[in-house]
Amino acid sequence: MDLIYFEDVTVGESHRFGRYEVTRDEIIEYARQFDPQPFHLDEEAAKASMFGGLIASGWHTGAMFIRMLNDHAIPGSATTGALGFDDLKWLKPVRPGDILSVETVVLEKTKSRSRSDIGVVKVEGRVLDQQGEVKMTLVSLVLYRRRSAPLATG
């Protein structure tokens, strides 16, 4: 399959993909390792918190987002990582039993000033649940290789 390079990306293009079933065990496992706050770790404590029940760490939702990108978007694309992201909002809690998917919209393309082999694509990403409710949004700054130039390594 021909990869999608910087030149092939169109501002305004939109994609929807992914299916990630959120489990209680995975929420707790991630929280134990990276975000051991009571409302991510312990169902009883979470019930007494302002969230009213166990919720996934926001960073865990981010990790599930990048997993869905890996499963559906990254393999066909000549991407080479990302600079970071802006405006990440955790709009609604992610709970056990939620089934997440992703929607992306390309907002902007910029050629790198320092590297002729790379371009930056600004992509708005949304994580949705099974009801279509938006759980998380962010604007990613994704690095794409340029078709015109061979990639410098190392």
Next chain:
Amino acid sequence: MTYWEDIKPGDTSTLGSHTVTKEEIIVFATKYDPQPFHLDEEAARQSIFGGLIASGWHSCAIMMRLSVEAMRREQMAGVGSPGIDSCRWQKPVRAGDTVTVRTEILETWPSRTKPLGFIRRKAEMLNQRGEIVLTVIGVGMFRRREATA
């Protein structure tokens, strides 16, 4: 307990440190971010990164872990975050790197509707050479002292 009222703009803090192993880079990448340069040393060598690097989402997770440990030590009444203004993965994090996090409070404001207050904080992750590898500016929510009386 440290409440929202106790946190002031300009406050700085240094969180603990963490040494990143090759194994944990690969375990995280296998589960969440299986791009070749996070997963496979040989493939990583041929990438623009020239070697295995941690997923940026893994670096953020390590920063969160160090933040939660510090909040626990200082008994801070944190109740989560509505979001992140900006996150930049400025330099790769590689196996064997020892990272620390320094933070600065940029501003604080009370919630108009809830017994909570917000803070905006800049957190920088540095490696053992003092290079900034990750900068996150984000908002945190804390309980207010008056609300618990």
